[in-house]
Amino acid sequence: xxxxxxxxxxxxxxxxxxxxxxxxxxxxxxxxxxxxxxxxxxxxxxxxxxxxxxxxxxxxxxxxxxxxxxxxxxxxxxxxxxxxxxxxxxxxxxxxxxxxxxxxxxxxxxxxxxxxxxxxxxxxxxxxxxx
Numbered sequence: 573x574x575x576x577x578x579x580x581x582x583x584x585x586x587x588x589x590x591x592x593x594x595x596x597x598x599x600x601x602x603x604x605x606x607x608x609x610x611x612x613x614x615x616x617x618x619x620x621x622x623x624x625x626x627x628x629x630x631x632x633x634x635x636x637x638x639x640x641x642x643x644x645x646x647x648x649x650x651x652x653x654x655x656x657x658x659x660x661x662x663x664x665x666x667x668x669x670x671x672x673x674x675x676x677x678x679x680x681x682x683x684x685x686x687x688x689x690x691x692x693x694x695x696x697x698x699x700x701x702x703x
Contacts, residue, residue, distance in 0.1 A: 573686055573694040579608035579669040586610055586667045599679035599701040606673070607684055607696070611666040613652045618664055624648045624688050626670055631681040638675060646670045 577590030588608045596603050607626065627645035628636040636644045652666050679701030686694045 573684065573696050574608045575684070575696055575698055576606050576608050577604040579606045579671075581667045581669055584665070584667060586669070594698050595702075596677075596698065596700045597702055600676050602674040602676045604673050605671070605675060607670045607686075609668040609670065609686065609694075611668065611688075613664045613666055615654075615661050615663060618652045618654050621649055621651045622688050623690075624650060624668075624686065626684060626686050628672070629683050629685055636677070636682065641675075644672060644675060 574588065574591050575593055576588045577593075579586060579588045579591070581587075586608045590604070591608060625645070625647050627643065630636055638644060648668070650666060650668075652664050654664070658664070677700045681697065681699050683695050683697040685692055
């Protein structure tokens with residue numbers, strides 16, 4: 573899971589611009605924000621539905637809410653099928669992008685947390701403000 577300015581999925585690939593940042597310099601100012609996610613799905617977890625939950629938490633672990641939008645996060649269901657001819661046991665990739673453009677956050681520390689089927693699998697921290 574990678575913080576970036578912009579990302580998109582095309583032809584089963586992730587295209588990322590401005591990736592890998594951990595600091596936003598100006599508090600309370602909208603900034604470009606996306607999460608580029610590349611899931612590696614085990615063979616035994618293919619051909620079944622999965623629930624993905626993404627949420628933004630503050631330094632204290634509380635969900636971040638923006639008054640006009642509500643909680644900052646996303647939910648998705650996905651299912652990765654086994655293509656014909658793929659060797660049994662092969663893991664399969666599932667690229668995804670979650671866009672959070674234009675959010676403005678107070679100074680402090682934050683973390684995007686991603687869980688699948690109720691298990692936290694990734695956390696990507698960042699800071700807002702130059703403190």
